[in-house]
Every structure is written in structure tokens, then in C-alpha cells.
Amino acid sequence: xxxxxxxxxxxxxxxxxxxxxxxxxxxxxxxxxxxxxxxxxxxxxxxxxxxxxxxxxxxxxxxxxxxxxxxxxxxxxxxxxxxxxxxxxxxxxxxxxxxxxxxxxxxxxxxx
Amino acid sequence: xxxxxxxxxxxxxxxxxxxxxxxxxxxxxxxxxxxxxxxxxxxxxxxxxxxxxxxxxxxxxxxxxxxxxxxxxxxxxxxxxxxxxxxxxxxxxxxxxxxxxxxxxxxxxxxxx
Numbered sequence: 471x472x473x474x475x476x477x478x479x480x481x482x483x484x485x486x487x488x489x490x491x492x493x494x495x496x497x498x499x500x501x502x503x504x505x506x507x508x509x510x511x512x513x514x515x516x517x518x519x520x521x522x523x524x525x526x527x528x529x530x531x532x533x534x535x536x537x538x539x540x541x542x543x544x545x546x547x548x549x550x551x552x553x554x555x556x557x558x559x560x561x562x563x564x565x566x567x568x569x570x571x572x573x574x575x576x577x578x579x580x581x582x
Numbered sequence: 583x584x585x586x587x588x589x590x591x592x593x594x595x596x597x598x599x600x601x602x603x604x605x606x607x608x609x610x611x612x613x614x615x616x617x618x619x620x621x622x623x624x625x626x627x628x629x630x631x632x633x634x635x636x637x638x639x640x641x642x643x644x645x646x647x648x649x650x651x652x653x654x655x656x657x658x659x660x661x662x663x664x665x666x667x668x669x670x671x672x673x674x675x676x677x678x679x680x681x682x683x684x685x686x687x688x689x690x691x692x693x694x695x
Contacts, residue, residue: 512688513672519682569680570627572625574622
């Protein structure tokens with residue numbers, strides 16, 4: 471119940487295309503859903519996050535879509551660029567301890 | 583300096599060595615975390631400190647020994663490690679325990695010979 475399932479494991483997109491990464495969770499106590507971006511040799515950096523009181527959040531080319539009833543959320547990267555090539559992790563947290571539970575990550579490659 | 587700084591960035595050690603990883607945060611946060619990152623696995627939370635007190639130990643073997651002398655510094659002391667302990671060790675901090683977002687350092691890449 472504490473797992474966050476992320477797919478796909480890897481993704482190749484052409485420059486200008488849309489990248490979509492999906493995550494699913496079971497624990498209904500989760501109330502914070504961030505996406506982290508990690509470049510090689512760097513630590514994860516918060517990209518965008520959402521709370522379950524909204525169904526969508528957009529920041530520039532990055533959008534989180536959240537479906538509370540299905541317990542799923544996804545990251546959409548519009549107009550994908552080679553500089554977006556990185557590993558993306560979804561996560562969820564909630565409850566008294568508030569620990570972040572991470573997905574396994576998606577390695578995104580954007581081809582020029 | 584800003585953010586979360588980890589040293590060393592790379593460490594190679596034998597199974598009988600003793601070494602320490604260091605983390606320093608310049609964000610004024612009260613909670614600090616150690617994570618283990620292995621290929622194709624989710625980040626694994628190892629330890630949580632809140633106001634210098636260890637509040638969580640996620641069944642981590644005793645060969646990993648954390649220390650938090652103050653709210654800005656966190657150490658991970660290593661001894662008698664196993665080859666499966668080779669991984670990227672990440673430190674993070676947040677305003678308070680369970681607070682979001684967490685800010686991560688760039689990690690220490692540990693290789694056990």
C-alpha cells in the first residue's frame with residue numbers, strides 16, 4: 471500500500487513532442503504528489519508538485535494531471551527539448567510522518 | 583553557499599575500511615534525511631533526523647551509523663560494508679519532519695571493493 475508505481479521505465483521522444491509519464495498509488499492518506507528531475511551526477515530536484523484538491527497544475531511546459539478517484543497522476547512535458555533528457559521520479563507523501571515514497575523513475579531521452 | 587552540500591562526491595573503499603559521508607545544509611531547515619539510490623529501484627529512505635534527534639531508522643543494517651551534531655550537519659559513518667552497499671547516497675533536508683519540499687544534495691557515489 472506504500473508503493474508508488476511508475477511507468478514507463480524509459481521513454482524516447484522527438485524534439486517538440488509530448489512526454490507523458492504515469493504514476494499510480496494505493497494509499498489514500500497521500501496528500502502531496504511531487505515530481506523530481508534528476509540529471510546525471512546530480513541529486514533529484516523538485517520540478518512540480520500537486521495536492522489532491524486540484525486536478526491539474528501547470529508550470530511552463532510541465533503539467534501534472536491528477537485523478538483522485540483512479541489514484542493516478544501523470545507528468546506531461548510539452549514541446550520536449552533535448553535539455554529535458556533526465557530521469558524523472560514521481561513521489562507521494564502524507565500521513566503523520568510525511569515520508570516521501572518514490573517511484574522507480576523514468577529515463578527520458580529527447581532526440582533532436 | 584546555498585542548498586545541500588555533500589562530500590565526498592565519490593568514495594571507493596574496501597569492505598574492512600571505515601569512512602564517513604558528510605552533508606551540510608544552508609537552508610535553515612530542521613529535518614535531514616539519508617536516502618540510498620540504487621539502479622532501477624526507488625529511492626530508499628534510511629534515516630530521518632528532526633532537530634538533531636533521530637526519529638526514524640528504516641531497518642538499516644548497523645554497519646551504517648548516522649550522526650547529526652546540529653541541525654545543519656549530518657554524517658553517515660560506514661564500516662564493514664558489503665558489495666551490495668555500492669550505491670548513490672543522497673542527503674536531503676526540509677523545513678520540518680515531513681515538510682515539503684525536500685531539497686536534495688548531489689550525493690556521494692560509493693563503491694565497495
